[in-house]
Amino acid sequence: MSPRRKSGLPQEEHEEHVDERWMASYMDMVTVLMCMFIVLFAMSTVDANKFEQLRNSLATGFGSVEMAAVDTAEGTVVPAEHVNDEGEGFANAAAAPAVPVSAPEPTTEPAGNTDMDRAVAEVEDLRKLQARIDANLQKDHLAKSVRYTIDERGLTIRLISSEAYFLPDRAQLSEKTGQILDAIGPVLATTKHQISVEGHTAKLPETYRYPLDWELSTERSVNVVRHVVEKGRVPANRVAAVGFGQSRPLANGDSEAELKLNRRVDIVALSDQPENVRKLIPEVTKNP
Numbered sequence: 001m002s003p004r005r006k007s008g009l010p011q012e013e014h015e016e017h018v019d020e021r022w023m024a025s026y027m028d029m030v031t032v033l034m035c036m037f038i039v040l041f042a043m044s045t046v047d048a049n050k051f052e053q054l055r056n057s058l059a060t061g062f063g064s065v066e067m068a069a070v071d072t073a074e075g076t077v078v079p080a081e082h083v084n085d086e087g088e089g090f091a092n093a094a095a096a097p098a099v100p101v102s103a104p105e106p107t108t109e110p111a112g113n114t115d116m117d118r119a120v121a122e123v124e125d126l127r128k129l130q131a132r133i134d135a136n137l138q139k140d141h142l143a144k145s146v147r148y149t150i151d152e153r154g155l156t157i158r159l160i161s162s163e164a165y166f167l168p169d170r171a172q173l174s175e176k177t178g179q180i181l182d183a184i185g186p187v188l189a190t191t192k193h194q195i196s197v198e199g200h201t202a203k204l205p206e207t208y209r210y211p212l213d214w215e216l217s218t219e220r221s222v223n224v225v226r227h228v229v230e231k232g233r234v235p236a237n238r239v240a241a242v243g244f245g246q247s248r249p250l251a252n253g254d255s256e257a258e259l260k261l262n263r264r265v266d267i268v269a270l271s272d273q274p275e276n277v278r279k280l281i282p283e284v285t286k287n288p
Contacts, residue, residue: 115276115277115280116280116284118273118277119273119277119278119280119281119283119284120284122271122273122277122278122281123150123281123284123285126150126154126155126269126271127150129155129187129191129193129269130148130150130155130157132187133146133157133183133184133187133188134148136183136184136186136187137180137183137184139183140179140183142176142179142180142183145159145176145180146158146159146160146180146184147160150281150285151281151282151285152271152278152279152281152282153268153270153271153278154193154268154269154270154271155193155268155269156266156267156268156269157184157266157267157268157269158264158265158266158267159177159180159264159265159266159267160250160260160261160263160264165177165180165265166220166263169216171216171219171220171222171223172223173223173224173227177224177227178227181224181227181228181231181232182231182232184228184232184267185227185228185231185232185233185234186232186233188228188232188234188267188269189228189232189233189234189235191269192272193238193269193270193271193272194238194239194240194269194270194272195228195234195238195239195240195267195268195269195270196239196240196242196266196267196268196270197221197224197225197228197239197240197241197242197265197266197267197268198221198242198243198244198265198266198267198268199216199217199218199219199220199221199224199241199242199243199244199265200217200244200245200246200248200249200262200263200264200265200266201213201214201216201217201245201246201262201263202246202249202259202260202262202263203246203259213245213246214243214244214245214246214247215243215245216243216245217243217244217245217246218241218242218243219243220243220265221241221242221243221265222241224241224265224267225239225240225241228267246262249261249262250262250264
């Protein structure tokens, strides 16, 4: 008995139908890819200039100040609900009150932050420091023993005449020098300023034991530094000793009075302001 044939399509037609089912999945995939590329193409054709103009206009209208570019476009700002879907035109704009758009006013630097303001504040700080030192010296009747100068470097406390502060042509501090430094050191210790102690001399005799005059000036400044650090408690990392010898005289003559001016030690509380501010300090000091 011959085997019964299965009902349905013939064997050849059935196999052909099975082999072609992959086309449905392929067409679905192609359709999805086409849609994706259409979306990407639409996104890539956004008018950047129009978008930037709209963004700047809205930001200016709402008072934004941190804009990378200043909006100079002319027009009006309308409520968001009247902007169409494309962001290019305005729907029913006439129904909404228009707000004029104008370029933002130029900003000015806040008061108290200009170079001149900072120079004035620095001079006031240096004058207060001078007043504190002077008050300490007055307690011991030594206020007339020093001179003060405020310039672009800072506050200079000047000890003039080696006969009063040092032994003749020697670097050892006199008793009076110690008293003055005892009044100055504690005040300097409470400040933020870097301190430069600078020794100066008049021209030494050729027969003097020091080979060069700047050695004597440097030794004097070192002795002053040691005193204000050890007894005045000024932090050692804020003090420097410098010797200029006779290279920076206050007077160019050879009289005894002029030589005394050149025999000195300067204690300078250095300004920490930038150079453009420090250059303005001499102008500020002209005003009492």
